[in-house]
Amino acid sequence: MSSSGAPSLKPLVSNTRIMFSLLPGLGAMIIFRMAIHLYRPDIEDAQHRVRDHPFEHLYECYDFVIVGGGSAGCVLADRLSENPEWNVLLLEAGQDENVLSEVPVMFPVLQTSSIDWQFVTEPSEEYCLSMVDKRCKWPRGKVLGGCSAINAMLYIRGNKRDYDNWEAMGNPGWSYKEVLPYFLKSENMAIPEYKENPYHSTGGRLTVEYFRYEQPITRKILEAGQELGYNILDVNGEYQTGFTRSHATVREGLRCSAAKAFLRPAAKRPNLHVSVHSLVEKILIDEHKRAYGVKFVKHGIQKIVKARREVILSSGAIQSPQLLMLSGIGDAEHLKELGIHPIVNLPGVGQNLQDHVAMGGNSFLFDNPYTNGTDYCFNLNSAFSIGSLIDFSIHKSGQLYSMMEAEAMAFVNTKYQDPNEDYPDIQLFIAPTADNMDGGIFGKRANGLTDETYAELYEDILFESSFSVVPLLLRPKSKGFLKLKDANPYSPPRIYPNYYSHPDDVKVMTEGARIVAALAQQPTLRLLNTRPNPNRTPGCAKHVFLSDEHLECVARHHTLTIYHPVGTCAMGPADDPDAVVDPRLRVYGVKNLRVVDGSIMPKIVNGNTNAPIIMIAEKASDMIKEDWYNLQDELAGCTVEQYRQHQSKHSENQEPSKVDPDNQKPTKNGSVKEELTKVDLIRPDLFNETSHLFPNLPSDTHYSPRKTKDEHKSPAARENKPKNKEPDMKSSPTKADLNNIDPVLQLVYPPEYFVNQPTKYNLPTFQPYPYKPTNLLKPKRPNHRLLPHTNPFKWYKPTYYRPTPLKRPSLFINPYDYPIVKEKEEPFYETEELITPKGQKSCRIWLYYDGVKYEVTL
Numbered sequence: 001m002s003s004s005g006a007p008s009l010k011p012l013v014s015n016t017r018i019m020f021s022l023l024p025g026l027g028a029m030i031i032f033r034m035a036i037h038l039y040r041p042d043i044e045d046a047q048h049r050v051r052d053h054p055f056e057h058l059y060e061c062y063d064f065v066i067v068g069g070g071s072a073g074c075v076l077a078d079r080l081s082e083n084p085e086w087n088v089l090l091l092e093a094g095q096d097e098n099v100l101s102e103v104p105v106m107f108p109v110l111q112t113s114s115i116d117w118q119f120v121t122e123p124s125e126e127y128c129l130s131m132v133d134k135r136c137k138w139p140r141g142k143v144l145g146g147c148s149a150i151n152a153m154l155y156i157r158g159n160k161r162d163y164d165n166w167e168a169m170g171n172p173g174w175s176y177k178e179v180l181p182y183f184l185k186s187e188n189m190a191i192p193e194y195k196e197n198p199y200h201s202t203g204g205r206l207t208v209e210y211f212r213y214e215q216p217i218t219r220k221i222l223e224a225g226q227e228l229g230y231n232i233l234d235v236n237g238e239y240q241t242g243f244t245r246s247h248a249t250v251r252e253g254l255r256c257s258a259a260k261a262f263l264r265p266a267a268k269r270p271n272l273h274v275s276v277h278s279l280v281e282k283i284l285i286d287e288h289k290r291a292y293g294v295k296f297v298k299h300g301i302q303k304i305v306k307a308r309r310e311v312i313l314s315s316g317a318i319q320s321p322q323l324l325m326l327s328g329i330g331d332a333e334h335l336k337e338l339g340i341h342p343i344v345n346l347p348g349v350g351q352n353l354q355d356h357v358a359m360g361g362n363s364f365l366f367d368n369p370y371t372n373g374t375d376y377c378f379n380l381n382s383a384f385s386i387g388s389l390i391d392f393s394i395h396k397s398g399q400l401y402s403m404m405e406a407e408a409m410a411f412v413n414t415k416y417q418d419p420n421e422d423y424p425d426i427q428l429f430i431a432p433t434a435d436n437m438d439g440g441i442f443g444k445r446a447n448g449l450t451d452e453t454y455a456e457l458y459e460d461i462l463f464e465s466s467f468s469v470v471p472l473l474l475r476p477k478s479k480g481f482l483k484l485k486d487a488n489p490y491s492p493p494r495i496y497p498n499y500y501s502h503p504d505d506v507k508v509m510t511e512g513a514r515i516v517a518a519l520a521q522q523p524t525l526r527l528l529n530t531r532p533n534p535n536r537t538p539g540c541a542k543h544v545f546l547s548d549e550h551l552e553c554v555a556r557h558h559t560l561t562i563y564h565p566v567g568t569c570a571m572g573p574a575d576d577p578d579a580v581v582d583p584r585l586r587v588y589g590v591k592n593l594r595v596v597d598g599s600i601m602p603k604i605v606n607g608n609t610n611a612p613i614i615m616i617a618e619k620a621s622d623m624i625k626e627d628w629y630n631l632q633d634e635l636a637g638c639t640v641e642q643y644r645q646h647q648s649k650h651s652e653n654q655e656p657s658k659v660d661p662d663n664q665k666p667t668k669n670g671s672v673k674e675e676l677t678k679v680d681l682i683r684p685d686l687f688n689e690t691s692h693l694f695p696n697l698p699s700d701t702h703y704s705p706r707k708t709k710d711e712h713k714s715p716a717a718r719e720n721k722p723k724n725k726e727p728d729m730k731s732s733p734t735k736a737d738l739n740n741i742d743p744v745l746q747l748v749y750p751p752e753y754f755v756n757q758p759t760k761y762n763l764p765t766f767q768p769y770p771y772k773p774t775n776l777l778k779p780k781r782p783n784h785r786l787l788p789h790t791n792p793f794k795w796y797k798p799t800y801y802r803p804t805p806l807k808r809p810s811l812f813i814n815p816y817d818y819p820i821v822k823e824k825e826e827p828f829y830e831t832e833e834l835i836t837p838k839g840q841k842s843c844r845i846w847l848y849y850d851g852v853k854y855e856v857t858l
Contacts, residue, residue, distance in 0.1 A: 010452075010455035010456065010459055011450075011451035011452045011454075011455045012451070013455070013459070014440065014451055014454055014455035014459045015451045015455075017439070017440075018439065018440045018441060018444070021439060021440075021441050025384075025441055028384050029100065029109070031389070032100070032103075032384075032389060033099065033100060035389055035392075035393040036099055036100075036103075036393070037099075038393075039393040039394060040392075040393060042252075043099055043102050043103075043254060044099055045260075045264070048264045048265075048267070049096060049264065049267075050096055050144055050259065050263055050264060050267040050274050050276075051267065051274070052096070052274065052275060052276045052277070053273040053274055053275050055275070055298055055299065055301065055303070057273075058089070058273060058275060058303070058305065059087060059089070059273070059305070060305065060306060061293075061305070061306040061307070061308055062087045062088060062089040062273075062305065062306070062307055062308065063080075063086040063087050063088065063307070063308050063309045063310075064076075064080055064086065064087075064088045064089070064307060064309055064310050064311075064312060064624075065089045065091065065293065065294055065305055065306075065307040065310075065311050065312070066080075066088065066089065066090045066091065066312045066314055067091050067280045067283075067294060067311065067312065067313050067314060067315055067323065068091070068092065068093075068146070068313065068314040068315035068316065068319070068320070068597070069090050069091070069092030069094070069143075069144045069145070069146065069259070069263070069274070069276070069314075070141055070145065070146020070147060070148070070258065070314060070315070070316055070597065071145070071146050071147060071148045071258040071597075071610055071613045071614055071617070072146075072258075072314040072596050072597040072598075072613050072614070072616060072617035072620075073090055073092070073146070073312075073314035073597075073617075074090075074144070074145060074146075074148075074258040074259050074261075074262040074263040074617075075186070075258060075262050075614055075617035075618055075621065076090075076312060076314060076596060076617050076620065076621055076624075077090040077262070077263060077266060077272060077274070078205070078262040078263060078265065078266040079262075079617075079618070079621035079622075079625075080621060080624065080625075081266055081269050081271050081272035082266075083271075083625070084269075084271055085271075086271060086309075087271045087272075087273075088271060088272050088273070089273045089274075089275065089305060090263075090272070090273070090274045090275070091275050091278040091280055091294070091296055091305075092143075092144050092274070092275070092276045092277075092278060093142060093276075093277070093278060093279040093280070094115055094141070094142035094143040094144065094276065094277070095114075095115065095142075095143055095144070095276050095277065096143070096144050096259075096276060097115075097143055097144055097145055097149050097257060097259055097260070098110075098115055098143070101115070101143075101149050101150060101255060101257070102254045102255045103254065103255070103392075103400055103401075104153060104211060104212075104248075104250065104253070104254070104255060104400070104401055104402060104403045105383060105399065105400045105401070105402055105403070105404065107150070107151070107152055107153070107403065107405060108405065108438075108442040108443060108446045109442055110139075110149075110150040111137070111139045111150065111442075111445070111446035112137065112139070112445060112446060113150075114142075115141065115142050115143040115149065115150060116139045116140065116141065116142060116150060117139070117140040117141075117142045117318075117319075117492070118137070118139070119137070119138040119139070119140055119318060119492055119495060120133075120135040120136065120137055120138060120448070120495070121135050121136045121138060121495045121496070121497055122135070122494050122495060122496050123135055124499075126499070126500060126501070126556060127357075127497075127499040127500055127555075127556050127559040128499075128559045129539065129556055129557040129559070130449060130450060130453040130537060130538070130539075130557040130558050130559075131447070131448040131449060131450065131559070132448050132449075132450055135448065136448065136497070136559055136560070136561055137446070137447065137448040137561070138318070138495060138561055138563070138565065139446075139563055140316055140318060140319075140563075143259075144259040144263060144274070144276065145257035145258045145259030145260070145263070146258065146316065147316070147563060147610065148249065148257040148258040148259070148610055148614075149255070149257040149258075149259060151563060151610060152403060152405050152406055153211075153248045153249045153250055153255055153256075153403060154246055154247070154248060154249075154406055154409070154608045154610070155206075155208050155236070155246075155247040155248055155249050155608070155610070155611050156235065156236065156247070156409075156607035156608040156611060157183055157236050157605075157607065157611050157612060157615070158605030158606045158607045158611075158612050159240050159422075159423055159424075159605070159606035159607070160176040160240075161176075161423055161606075162176075162603065162605045162606050163175055163176040163178075163179050164176055165603060166571070166601075166602055166603065169572065169573075169576075169602050169603075170572055170573030170575075170576065170583075171571050171572065171573070171583040171602065172583055173583055173619075174571075174583065179615055179619060180199075182615045182618040182619045182622075183611065183615050184200070184201040184204070185201075185204055185618055186204045186205055186206045186261075186614050186615070186618055187200060187201050187202075187204045187206055187208055188201075188202055188203060188204045188205065188206060188207045188208065189201060189202055189208050190202075190207055190208060190209045190251075191208065191209060191210060191247070194234060194237075197234065197237060199234070199236060199237040199238065200236070200237075205261040205262050205265070206249060206256060206258075206261045206262075206614060207249065207250065207251035207256045207261070208247050208248065208249060208250075209247075209248060209250050209251070209252075209253075210245050210246070210247070210248065211245075211246060211248050211250065211253075211401065211402060211403045211407060212250070212252075212253035212397070212401035212402075213253075213397070213398060213399055213400075213401040213402040214245070214402065214407055214432075215375075215376070215377050215378055215402065215404070215407060215432035215433075216376045216377075216432075217366070217376050217377045217432045217465075217467050217528075218245075218407040218408050218430065218432045220524050220525060220528065221408060221430050221432075221467065221469070221519070221525070222243055222245070222408055222430075223522075223524040224519050224520075224522035224523075224524045224525045225242075225243035225410055225519065225522075226243070227522040227523060227524060228515075228518060228519055228522055230242045230243050230410065230412065231243070232244060232245075235247075235409070235411055235607075239422050240411050240422060240423075240424060240606065240607075241411050241412070241413065241419065241422050241424045242410065242411060243408065243409070243410040244408065244409060244410070245407070245408050246403065246406050246407055246408055246409050248403065249261075249610070249611075252396075253396070253401045254401075258614060275298060277298055277299060278296045278297070278298040279296060279297050279298075279489070279490075280294050280295070280296040280315075280323060280489075281295050281296060281297060281302075281326070281489040282294065282295045282323075282326055282327050282489070283311055283313070283323060283324070283327040283329075283593065284304065284306075284327075285327060285328065285329075285343055285590060285593075288591070289343065289344065289589060289590050289591060290590070290591040290592050291307065291310070291311040291590055291591065291592045291593035292306055292307060292311075292592070293305055293306035293307050293311065294307070294311060307592065309592065309628055310592045310593065310594055310624065310628075311592065311593050311594075312593075312594045312595075312596055312624075313569075313587075313593070313594065313595045313596070313597070314595075314596050314597045314617070315597065316565075316597050316598065316599065317353070317565040317566050317567065317568045317569075317597065317598050317599040318482065318493060318495065318565060318568070319493075320568065320569055320595055320597055320599045321349045321350040321482055321493075321568040321569055321580075321599060322350075322482065322484065322489075322493045323489075324346075324349050324569065324580075324587070324595075325340070325349055325350065325484050326340065326484070326487065326489050327343070328340055328341050328342050328343035328344065329342075329343060329344045329346055329349060329587065329589070329590060330342070330345075330346055330347075330349035330350060331345070331346070331347045331349065331350075332345040334483065334484070335484075338484055338486055338487045339487055340484075340487050343589075343590075344587075344588070344589035344590055345589075346580055346587075346588060346589065347577065347578065348569075348570055348572075348576075348577070348578035348579055348580045349568070349569060349580055350481055350482035350483060350493075350568050351479075351481050351568065351570075351578060352479055352481075352567040352568060352570045352578060352602070353479060353480035353481050353482060353495075353496070353497060353498075353565060353566075353567055353568050354476060354479055354480075354565070354566055354567045354601075354603070354604040355476070355480070355497055355499075355561055355562070355564055355565045355566070355604070356427070356472050356473060356474065356476070356561075356562040356564040356604065357472070357473050357476060357478075357497070357499045357500070357505070357509070357559060357560070357561065357562075358429070358470050358471065358472040358473070358559075358560040358561070358562050359470065359471050359509055359512070359513055359551075359554060359555045359558060359559070359560070360447065360470060360558035360559075360560045361457065361533075361537055361554050361557075361558040362468055362469050362470060362471065362513060362516050363434035363435065363436070363457075363466050363467070363468040363532075363533045364434075364466060364467055364468065364469075364520050364525075364530050364531060364532055364533065365461065365464055365465065365466050365530070365531050365532075365533060365534075366465055366466070366467065366525070366528040366529060366530045366531070367465065367528055367529040368465045369528060375465070376465055377432045377433055377437065377465055377466060377467055378399070378402060378404035378431075378432050378433035378437055379433075379437050379463060380437060380438040380439060380441070380442075380463075381463065382399065383399040383400065383402070383404075388400055402432075404431060404432060404433040404437075405429065405431050405433075406429040406430065406431055407430060407431070407432055408430040409427060409428060409429055409430055410427070410428040410430065411424035411426070411427055411428075411474075411606075411607070412424055412426050412427075412428060412512070412515050413425060413426070414426055414508055414511035414512060414515065415511055416504075416507065416508055416511065423606070424474065424606070425473075425474050425475055425508055425512075426471050426472065426473065426474060426508065426509075426511070426512035426515065427471075427472040427474050427606075427607060428469050428470065428471055428472070428512075428515070428516065428519075429469070429470040429472065429562075430467075430469055431467060431468045431469070431470065432467050433466065433467060433468065434458075434466035434467060434468040434533070435447075435449075435454070435457070435458055435468075436457075436458035436461050436462050436463065436464065436466055437463060437466055439462060439463070440454050440458065447560060452538055453537065453538055453557075453558075456535055456536070456537070456538050457533065457535045457536075457537065458533075458535070460535070461533065461534075461535070466533075469516045469519060469520070470560065471509065471512030471513055471515070471516055472512075472562055473505055473508055473509050473512070474606045474607070475603075475604070475606065476499075476502070476505050476604070477502035477504050477505055478497075478498050478499060478500060478501040478502040478505050479498060479501075479567075480495070480496045480497040480498040480499075481496050481498075481568075482494065482495055482496070482568055483496070497561075497565075499559055500555065500556065506552050506555060506556075509551075509552075509555050510548055510551040510552055510555065513546075513551045513554070513555070514546065514551070517532070517546060520532070532545075537553070537554050537557050537558055538557075539553065539557055540553035540554050540557060562608075564598075564604065564608065564609045565598070566598040566599060566601040566604050566605075566609055567598075567599065567601050567602065567603070567604060568580075568599045569581055569587075569595045569599035569600055570599075570600065570601070570602045571583060571585065571600045571601070571602050572602055574588070579602075580595065580599075580600075581594070581595050581600055584623050584627070585600055585620050585623070594620070594624070596616060596617055596620040597613060597616070597617075598612070598613045598616070600616065601616075
């Protein structure tokens, strides 16, 4: 608000500017996606991508059914399927990893995208006050790999005392000494100075490196940390207190998610089935209180799958308790209120919610020491330039390999913590950028800041050299809880984090903010004229800067989650009334049901949670193997005879063929004898694949019609909806029928093609055409139902294709895509350096591809 009391125009101007930046930003990402497709097959990794198992080929009974393909689920699927005698099914509600998620710099873009569940907290008057509707966004991965596919890739194990405390709470086997081997089992340490360290190991599935690109300001902040009295050390080693370059789950500079690390190497095992787009609605429990299977929905079809040994719940700290409650396991009174029959009364389900709350807005301006125009910190304009695109695509280097949110970090002690204990109470994320450096396109949207807050803080300092240091509360005393909104599995639960409900948490956080201010005043940073952002958070300007009142106000307004919710299915001894699982992670009161994810943590760990969750899954895998190694009895789901009959019923020729694209021959598990032809398979949906990541953008930025209102409803809600009449397969389609042809095919083939096909035209069996120029089919120009009247991508030009037989799903594409074959043509480019009238360097690039010349000057 302005000083006169009249509404300020700043928020409106800021919001309008950001909105007009979205379409060019989307266009840049589509170009980026095309460059990856053309030049970086190592990122697409088509040979090793996880293939969705066809719905009709899923077994009726498996040994283990794993619900949730996140960090823990991927580990479990890999380790349990190591036993060839066990059949394992992994169910994931989301999709396979998006190619763009592999690139570190794209991390903030993935928040609120289609591979994020997009949870928000309930409104509060005590925290999240600068967020839209006073709700904090809580991103959770809706994708294979879960949060490891959308997080900041930071690898932190926690503190030794965390696990010793778990054991002291009545959980034998969880001391630091006993969990360390499982950290080592999964780790492949690629940082040279730590390879021979006893706290690290090599040869595991999960690669740990430094981020490949580092901004110059990051080194200066680390030097300032030494001047503040801290050492630069290995925070995953003997001591945790100190500063460090961030350890990251990256491999050769690219994201190493749990899906890449654990699931891709195991995906071709014949005893492991992975089913994506499969949302589990309920765990099935019989009259003997044994979990015998799950009910899930895939592509609108409901199916029941039985588990002979166990159902393992790995859906995360939000959805694991949600699914337990939907299945009748939880607080009986709460379930009765929603009309759910309580099977087991476990009041601890959904309770004990803990998160690492953080304080935003700690940004600092500084003077760039470079005089040639080179950036000293992360700047979106230079990071997403043609030069950076070429560096990344051709030279495998450059700013697109950077993690601008936390290139470095620190574990420090406030005055409330004894420094001699090596149990720091504040973690610092050191970012070589601030929210002003991306123009509000990514950070504002990801955090959910209001227009007023962003405009007041950053609009008048856009793209001025900045960095930020975010303090995070490591051991919060405040605890929240989850409740079901209703009995509908498609409704998100109500999230009450209760940040700062314990007064000690605010005190520790304000001291953490003072440490940040002291860091910025160290000699190394003072040489750069480092100074706080002169703008103040709306609602806090009335307080004296850095006073207790001011810092508490900022903490309650600029409240951030660090995406670490845990504890909602807490592990504990049998006499603990709030415990949900025992020390072997078995759900109390229900047989053959386990929870394996971050929700089992009785207390949150002293650092990022992804590495501990992977450790939990590694340890749980061994416990499950121990429990079932010698047990072959019928316990649940199906009898031994039914199980064997079902296995034999699914003969080899019913399995999806597995082809080795290197040797162009089927593998021993495949039954199809034809070889892959050596042609380029062009995905016709590269544009939509990228634009559909962002469902909140205007619909006219997509190349396909908007989804219907009923698409995401449960099958029960769609039962009474009139169904379209199935077309007669023996007759040619009418003009009215042509309106129902798949839009992707309409982009490629003219109407005459479909009229002449005697088979089902929405997925035709293509007939081979003799390769003559006169027989090439010109695609139909997209009509107004598919593309906006004004195409934002002016370089788009229809390409000429010829059909090819579609014999089977290819390893190189999703089985639901439509493969088009194109004669091979290598793209090439030319560049020229220009000097602008202001003396600044620019780059002009010409890209020649498919007979079209694209020209850009940046």
